[in-house]
């Protein structure tokens with residue numbers, strides 16, 4: 538049967554992985570330096586969408602492992618976006634430049650879809666039209682963008698690590714608002730508060746058109762990402778279906794640095810101590826569609 542993307546178990550007693558069956562954990566082993574951890578989202582039988590900055594040019598596929606729930610996968614290849622170049626603006630005093638910070642990790646064996654392993658919907662695919670209950674092929678990519686990213690503050694979610702009562706790590710959904718309104722300017726201005734960008738005069742050199750901005754305290758206090766959340770999906774929930782609109786790229790304040798992980802127990806409310814300028818930046822999936830379409834052309838995703 539045609540696999541349905543963006544479908545999860547919703548009942549409260551479902552396992553975390555059943556509630557987020559696209560969630561992937563990526564670990565990169567580096568000789569003498571331990572591990573780097575990132576997140577990603579399953580987007581087809583063979584590919585995980587994540588952030589390009591999780592990898593360096595020296596990383597070999599053998600050093601990388603991907604886990605979807607309890608299941609481990611080998612990595613065949615990492616395809617970073619061709620325009621991603623972290624050192625591109627070093628001469629202009631910008632040490633790290635995250636434009637086009639996306640990558641597709643090809644895994645093997647082919648993922649057998651189940652209640653704990655199922656792809657999230659990518660915008661501008663037939664699966665996303667079905668998930669949005671819009672007619673295919675009448676519905677266009679532009680329609681998807683108007684539905685998913687209208688002007689205003691858009692409710693979205695990402696998943697972060699937490700400690701459950703058993704002491705091992707779980708995952709917890711965080712709700713944030715994408716500032717796609719007049720607040721977008723203030724959101725992007727706060728990028729200057731990142732230690733890497735204090736000397737930047739023109740913030741649009743760093744926060745390019747490719748980014749969505751979340752975080753801050755207006756209209757509500759948004760939780761923030763941690764470095765370990767890099768590569769995870771920024772998701773819009775529409776009824777009981779989920780569509781990925783962003784890839785977590787970078788932030789102003791690493792709220793997890795030298796801090797214990799928050800508890801997974803929702804009732805143990807973690808007091809949000811982030812400053813008002815703590816913002817997070819995500820690559821807008823709509824801005825990298827030509828690359829996605831090319832890389833995923835054999836995956837049967839039926840791009841619009």
Ligand SMILES: Cc1cc(Br)c(Nc2ncc[nH]2)c2c(Cl)c[nH]c12
Pocket residue numbers: 590633731733762763764765766767785786787788789790791792
């Ligand atoms: C998700 C994520 C990635 C990276 Br890389 C961070 N580091 C950083 N941002 C700017 C320069 N370096 C952070 C921070 Cl800080 C919070 N969340 C982050």
